[in-house]
Amino acid sequence: MGSEKPQLPTINFKGLDLNEPLGSNWETARTEVLAALKIYGCFDAVYDGVQPEVNEALFHSIMPEMFALPLEVKQTNKSNVYMGYIGQITDVAYESLRIQDAPSPESVERFAGMLWPEGNQKFCNTVTTYAQQARNLEQIVETMIFQSLGIEKYCKSHLESLVYGVRLSNYGGLPIEEAKVSLPAHVDPNLITIVRQNGVEGLEVYTKDGECIRVVPSPDTFTVMIGESMTVLTNGRFRAPLHCVSVNQKRYSALLSSLPKEGYLIQPLKEMVNENHPLQFHPFDINKYMQFKYTPEGLKIENPLKVFCGAQEQKNND
């Protein structure tokens, strides 16, 4: 017993339909989602909404092709704050590109046009389809959260205020003796992140008590993780988990992350604030927050969210 490795809860999303957000399977999953988010801020979703051929193209065709491009081509993926190319960090075998508004075919075509001036239809179709299919899972989870917290009436307008990015990452692998953390421990600033790791494990999530859970990938699971924007929106009901990637072999991952569209502020919904849950956060602009968080000074702060937008009373009676 005692020697068993800790694991994230696994929740079944097979057959759930965003257009019919009710029924016993939906409710069972929703209860499990809430419990998992309260404890871990994270869980593994068994989800069959991403077609196997999309998965195959993503990990075995378009990612190897994209990462094989010359560095100066990959570096054309520029954008504000941390949105674009990341890589070439001393001793860290990691590089990554980000496609903004990835469910939109036009947006993915613009991205692909910078990397392949002659176009790349397979890349565009794969990324767009993956983003749309993973977005469906994200929106099921968001809907469950809003239903459970009694704020369902805001769900539709909330979902309409979101934009979705896909980050494709390449962990190059280091010789075993040099094995080290490939992506240092951090919490995500967005609302929800869906991580797809293809066969090769590496993602590690820390519990509140600092216990490390190594996420084991399986062909039909997606790791769903809360980010700091969701902590703010729910006035601290869910903690964004600290996580890192530690891997000593070749590994790809594909992340879908939801964040507010430009110009939208995130703030605790008024129903989330009461005597037992005093206001914990002031409204915040995620772009300004990222500019703050990813400066050398911001990176040294232990709880940048609290420093950036924490309200006076930091009490949580959950």
Ligand SMILES: O=C(O)CCC(=O)C(=O)O
């Ligand atoms: O590659 C992964 O599994 C996770 C990467 C990650 O946490 C991030 O890019 O924020």
Ligand SMILES: [Fe+2]
């Ligand atoms: Fe992350």
